[in-house]
Amino acid sequence: MTSQPTRKTGLIIRHVPHEGIAGYRAPIEAAGYALDRIDVSDAGFGALDLTEPDLLIMMGGPMGVYERNAHPWIACQLRRLARRIEAGRPTLGVCFGAQMMAAAMGANVYPGPAKEVGFHALSFVDPSSPLRHLADVPVLHWHGDTFDLPADVELLASTAAYPHQAFRRGNNILALQFHGEMGLDPRFDEWLRQWPDALAETGGSVEGMRELHRRFGPHAVDAGRTMISEWLAGLS
Template sequence: MTRSALALIHVGFEDAGLLAPVLEERGIALSYVDVPMGGLKGLDPLAPDLLLVLGGPIGVYEEEDYPWLAEETGFIKARLAAQKPVLGICLGAQLMAKALGADVRPGRRKEIGWAPIELTAEGAGSPLSHVSGEITPVLHWHGDICDLPEGAVRLASTPLCPVQAFSIGTHALGLQFHLEACGAPLERWFVGHTGEINATEGVSVQGLRADTAKYSPVLERQGRLALGAFFDGAGL
């Protein structure tokens, strides 16, 4: 029987990225649902072998403007309660944190661009050991931060974001940064997020493009290793 991965997508250009080929190599069929367009209706949160919760430029606390966030949070909460594999990235990690009762709020300022993460002792023994330190900067693109959910283990931090990554057992991983994003596909981000780029001091399309070209080759290799290690631990 073919195993399945369901990706919850919020904007079209923030897709599975590096996750897609890693899943394909493992014989895991990837499908997407468009959450803002009512894609969760009638879906069983426990049905897929893996749930991916991808990014987006809104806050988990904006339910008045985006009422479907409440449904999505409940969907993720049910999945986590069943201890089924979940990987959340950026907004996805924040939704996981909210589903587990942790506070999510705006940070001191936006964190956009390529920069390293600092691993905790637990992080050094986790799949993120493949993307540690100055050798492998990762792409940051968020303005919100979250507290560490109860029962979770903090894996990484940056000066602006104390909880850059957390795990729950071996089945759930939340990443504030974009381990899945690199290379030419980021040109779509530079268009889709142009307003945010122009409004953030010290950030430019030219700078992001140059750093993307510089760091993508290493991140693509090391990111695949990190993702593969998580999938191994989650039994996928």
């Protein structure tokens, strides 16, 4: 009898319910990963071995990496994440997840010069990286924190306000400050409901952002999925 190949495992860490994997799910599952998910609020999260999954995906959240007194799970997650990154295990971080990766690699994370919220293209994209698929594509930005670049990484993308938009270490470690996964997910309505102050601070409005989401979202997700597919194909 021919044995069935073992599927690769992927674990999504969700920091808040309305920031899920969204558009990145399709290319990750197409690459053969059986995805599971855990919320940081789950009772078993603190005991989880983060080096075990074949792929770890950490999504966004409104908290800051430096808010460890308010969110004790941050320090616990950072310790386990540092071990995974040191081992070179495939890891993807988005927005807060990318900031957690930077911190786990020894870099400072801190408030940026101003909130960056809206759909706009990256001002620099490394043409030799999977991010080349995002060149000239308006993608969603929704952040107010930034980070110094960790040691031994490549900068992959920038904007004028946030020069450190993405980095990688080798083939397996990828951190993305922006939201290339968002553009088709109905949970975006919850973002608008939860954080209208961020829109006001940047001169936007709920209806204006909905229009940008309708206009740019589908193309952003297509490009984001192609980027993730290429990155997964190059894992070592």
